[in-house]
Amino acid sequence: MPRPVVDISGARYSRLKVIKLHEKVKDRGARWLCKCDCGTETISWAWELKNGKKKSCGCFNKEIVKQQKTRLSHGLSKTRFYRIWFAMKRRCTESKNELFKKYYIDRGITVCEEWLTFENFKRDMYSCYLEHIEKHSEKNTSIDRINNDLGYTKENCRWATNEVQNQNRRNREGN
Ligand SMILES: [Zn+2]
Structure with missing residues (x-):
């Protein structure tokens, strides 16, 4: 029996707001369409949102790198x-x-x-x-x-x- 997918649409994880289910992947869970605070849409696994592995569309990391360079x-x-x-x-x-x-x-x-x-x-x-x-x-x-x-x-x-x-x-x- 595949595990049922928990609906997380509407939830917010750091900069990402979950919009809707993108796809279910056998044995691996679900991927969700999210919208980042910067306006970019991105597809994320539920687990990477939940454990904080993914906090943005990628703009967060870019900002950090830029800050380090500036510093x-x-x-x-x-x-x-x-x-x-x-x-x-x-x-x-x-x-x-x-x-x-x-x-x-x-x-x-x-x-x-x-x-x-x-x-x-x-x-x-x-x-x-x-x-x-x-x-x-x-x-x-x-x-x-x-x-x-x-x-x-x-x-x-x-x-x-x-x-x-x-x-x-x-x-x-x-x-
Ligand atoms: Zn972003």
């Missing part, structure tokens, strides 16, 4: 802090670059998954960055891996002056 372009994206994050990711992923490949990729130096998202990197490293540049200036602040054989993670990174970086380099080369 980046008007927020930190032009700052040195952002460029440091961007360069760090490049070093560990851009295998076409021979130096990156030799010193990072082939050695298994990676950026931890969390830090692939700028917001997470900022959460972990921004306040100590600000402290460091206050003492040593922006130019004299770069990201340093405490253990050179390990990758970029919160535990293994700190801000260092050029002097400290050079000192580390000399120590490594001396080994």
Whole structure:
């Protein structure tokens, strides 16, 4: 016996108002014609409406993406802090670059998954960055891996002056 379809016409789920039954699909339930607050009509499964998987015709997600882009372009994206994050990711992923490949990729130096998202990197490293540049200036602040054989993670990174970086380099080369 197929389960009877519960009538949800007229119900509202976030931005979507259910207009009428679109079709019943054997063993999978029913799809409903909905109208989004933005005016676009869309077909949705009842389950995706009920568990919040679908909140709009797609306009909601587009707005979020747009907001994030705006925030980046008007927020930190032009700052040195952002460029440091961007360069760090490049070093560990851009295998076409021979130096990156030799010193990072082939050695298994990676950026931890969390830090692939700028917001997470900022959460972990921004306040100590600000402290460091206050003492040593922006130019004299770069990201340093405490253990050179390990990758970029919160535990293994700190801000260092050029002097400290050079000192580390000399120590490594001396080994
Ligand atoms: Zn919409």
